[in-house]
Amino acid sequence: xxxxxIYERAAEQGTLIPLFAExxxxxxxxxxxxxxxxxxxxxxxxxxxxxxxxxxxxTGECMVGSGIFPDDLxxxxxxxxxxxxxxxxxxxxxxxxxxxxxxxGSQEYLMPDNPYYKPIERNESTQFQIWGVVPHSILDQRRRxxxxxxxxxxxxR
Amino acid sequence: xxxxxxxxxxxxxxxxxxxPELQGKAGCxxxxxxxxxxxxxxxxxxxxxxxxxxxxxxxRELQQSGDLWWRSSxxxxxxxxxxxxxxxVRRTFPDQEIYSIDECFCDxxxxxxHDLQQLALELRAKILQYTGVPVCIxxxxxxxxxxxxxxxxxxxxxxxxxxxxxxxxxxxxxxxxTEIDDVWGxxxxxxxxxxxxxxxxxxxxxxxxxxxxxxxxTIQGRRTYLELHGQRCIPMxxxxxxxxxxxxxxxxxxxxxxxxxxxxxxxTYVANAALKLRAQRSVCSRIFVFCHTSRFAVVENLYSAGLxxxxxxxxxxTAVLIKAALGALRKIYVKGPRYQKVGIxxxxxxxxxxVQASLFEQVDTAKTAKLQKALKVIDQLNQNYGKxxxxxxxxxFEKKWFMKQEFLSRRFTTRLEEVIVVQxx
Numbered sequence: 205x206x207x208x209x210i211y212e213r214a215a216e217q218g219t220l221i222p223l224f225a226e227x228x229x230x231x232x233x234x235x236x237x238x239x240x241x242x243x244x245x246x247x248x249x250x251x252x253x254x255x256x257x258x259x260x261x262x263t264g265e266c267m268v269g270s271g272i273f274p275d276d277l278x279x280x281x282x283x284x285x286x287x288x289x290x291x292x293x294x295x296x297x298x299x300x301x302x303x304x305x306x307x308x309g310s311q312e313y314l315m316p317d318n319p320y321y322k323p324i325e326r327n328e329s330t331q332f333q334i335w336g337v338v339p340h341s342i343l344d345q346r347r348r349x350x351x352x353x354x355x356x357x358x359x360x361r
Numbered sequence: 362x363x364x365x366x367x368x369x370x371x372x373x374x375x376x377x378x379x380x381p382e383l384q385g386k387a388g389c390x391x392x393x394x395x396x397x398x399x400x401x402x403x404x405x406x407x408x409x410x411x412x413x414x415x416x417x418x419x420x421r422e423l424q425q426s427g428d429l430w431w432r433s434s435x436x437x438x439x440x441x442x443x444x445x446x447x448x449x450v451r452r453t454f455p456d457q458e459i460y461s462i463d464e465c466f467c468d469x470x471x472x473x474x475h476d477l478q479q480l481a482l483e484l485r486a487k488i489l490q491y492t493g494v495p496v497c498i499x500x501x502x503x504x505x506x507x508x509x510x511x512x513x514x515x516x517x518x519x520x521x522x523x524x525x526x527x528x529x530x531x532x533x534x535x536x537x538x539t540e541i542d543d544v545w546g547x548x549x550x551x552x553x554x555x556x557x558x559x560x561x562x563x564x565x566x567x568x569x570x571x572x573x574x575x576x577x578x579t580i581q582g583r584r585t586y587l588e589l590h591g592q593r594c595i596p597m598x599x600x601x602x603x604x605x606x607x608x609x610x611x612x613x614x615x616x617x618x619x620x621x622x623x624x625x626x627x628x629t630y631v632a633n634a635a636l637k638l639r640a641q642r643s644v645c646s647r648i649f650v651f652c653h654t655s656r657f658a659v660v661e662n663l664y665s666a667g668l669x670x671x672x673x674x675x676x677x678x679t680a681v682l683i684k685a686a687l688g689a690l691r692k693i694y695v696k697g698p699r700y701q702k703v704g705i706x707x708x709x710x711x712x713x714x715x716v717q718a719s720l721f722e723q724v725d726t727a728k729t730a731k732l733q734k735a736l737k738v739i740d741q742l743n744q745n746y747g748k749x750x751x752x753x754x755x756x757x758f759e760k761k762w763f764m765k766q767e768f769l770s771r772r773f774t775t776r777l778e779e780v781i782v783v784q785x786x
Contacts, residue, residue: 255445256491258774283491298382333381335493 250340256283258336260293260300267291267302269317270341277342278302284337291338296324300335362469362477362500362527363597365507366450366484368443369495369515369522371463372400375442376432378493379773388430391417394612395433395767405429433766441774445492453484458597466504468597481523500525501532504595505588508545509535509563536564536589546585551578563589607634607645610704616655617700620691623652625757627690627703628683629749632756634707635679636740642714644675645707648682650689655701664700666693675711678732682707683755 251257260278270291272278278293286292286305294301294314303314303324314324314332324330368374372390377383387404389411391397397416398405405411409423423429443462451457454467469477481498488496499511506526513535514524526532542552544563554577560566566574567589574586584594609630617623627650638645651667668689672681686705739751749756 253491255448282493295381298384300381 250279251281253281253283256336257281260302260338262302262341264302266316266318266321267304270304271343272302272317272341273343273348275344275347278338279340279342280336281339282336284339286334286337291341293335293338295333295335296330302338305334362472362502363504363507364454364467364469364477364481364498364500365460365504365511366446366465366467366488366496366498367511367515368446368463369497370400370402371443371494372432372434372439373402373405374494375439376435376770377402378442379438380770383430386430387411387423387428388432389415389420390432390434391768393434394614396612398431399434431768433769435770435772437772437775438770442492442494446488446494446496449488449491450484453480453487456597456599458599466507466597469500477527478523478525481525482521485522495522497522498524500527501535502526502591503588503593505545505585506532506535506591509539509589512543513538532591533564536567537562539563541566544585544589546581546588547578551582554578605710606706606708607637607710608704608706609634610651610702610706612702613700617703618696618698620694620696622757623694623700623703624687624690624755627686627705628753628755628757630703630705631683631686632679632753634705635677635682636743638677638707638710639736639740642712643710644677644713645682645710646672646675647708648672648685648689649706649708650686650693650704652690652693652700652703654698662698664695664698666695668693669708675709677713678736679753683753687755 247254258280260280262272262276262278263274265274272291278291280293284290288305288307290305292303292305292314294303294305296314301314304317306313306315306323312326314326316323324332326332373383373388376388376390385404386402387409388402389398389405390400392399395417397414398411398420399413401411401413409429411420411429420429420431424431439462447457447459447465450465450467454469454472456468456470458466460466472480477500481500485496485498488494497511497514499507499509499514500523501507501510510524510526514522517538518524524535526535540562541547541555541560542549544566547555547566555566558577560569566586569586571583571586575583578585587594611626611630613622613626617626631648647669649667649669651665653665654663656663670685670689672685676682690703743750
């Protein structure tokens, strides 16, 4: 089972990460002050078209092969046209689902990236819409620590 | 040329973007307090005959039988979707006037040698893909003609959603298709007058002699007349002029009889209005406070009262305004009636830089500057950390009077904790 939670990207400013950090000694004016530049804005990196960008939250594991785990945050860009291989948010039976778009000949598929899940083939009985393309996903690495530690234990055994 | 870009059934369309289960089914969005339908899907209009303002209780059976869905109005969501749409429009047509939450006018002066039909078609497709909201685009020589074109796009060109009136023949054909009461600027009263005189559509209206129109409908009517003739009388407003009065009034979720909750509601309205006042850098020197019962109440329980209070030194300080408003409310409140609504209007607005001291009170400029600084910080905190983070005690905490929004969808685009939960099989 898989769930998507949809919400919006932050206001214009977003979280700013300083591009340049200089240790400053008290009493001296920073010699680097003249070289200060605008900070890196992650929003610019993840979304080319903010008006068409939404965020979604994942639950479920059908895309673990693509490195998308439960509770990860997805950037969903509705301005992009899905190309084969793209991870997409689709709509089937009035529900949002996460899969990868694939085309073979004239046949279209929504593919899982996990051998335990089945491909969805577009046919008479199964119709799907594509709501948006997922150009980036954000994984909370610290939340995966215990899974990682388990693997280390296996290795060290 | 001017373009009018107007979202189709905007509130319903915005709800559908995030709730696919609402697609293709008759539905509507309800007014504040879930009173009546204010936005309807095409299915609700065409197959169920639901009108603008059809009251909630008349639709209850349809909703229970599953033939109709409804939602309370989710202005947070609509405002965000509107912001997205207008920004996309601006990338194609930069000279833009945002006319209302679901409409904007664009001046196409710089697009003389472009294929406007093609540009409009591309823009419409883009908005639909990028936001999921369908729009219609009407293009004409004036605002009134752009409105005419937009209506025709909605009515007769559903597939393309675009209607361009460039040649005189196109204009004439469009005006003949536009009933007189569908013309922007002609109210129902004048429409009836005109129909009595045999003026059934916009084309008939443009055939009238100008003097006759001026006599029958005064200067406003002539403005519409000239606009339909392709003469621009209503200018583009790129910056909204500052408001002359700011009012906030809302109906209670349930009728209110006690003074305390009414005071809390009133204080909250004052705080909202004062925020708007500061945003436009104005002050006000009078505040009008009113309350009334439902007009459907039994006759002996009908009550309505209002009081206009003068403020000695014009201000935009929430605390001063709340104090004045509460003082007025206590004077007009009587125990007994079941109140439906309480509200305020800030009057006599002027620029904050033109404040005059009253005869008996010195304006302490240092103190005023300090106060303005404090208010600015409060407004900033409330903007960053959510409305009412810093609040005046008079606004209360319980909000028992708060409006009824039983069928509110979540704020999918602005709140992490209110996101959609969707399952895939």
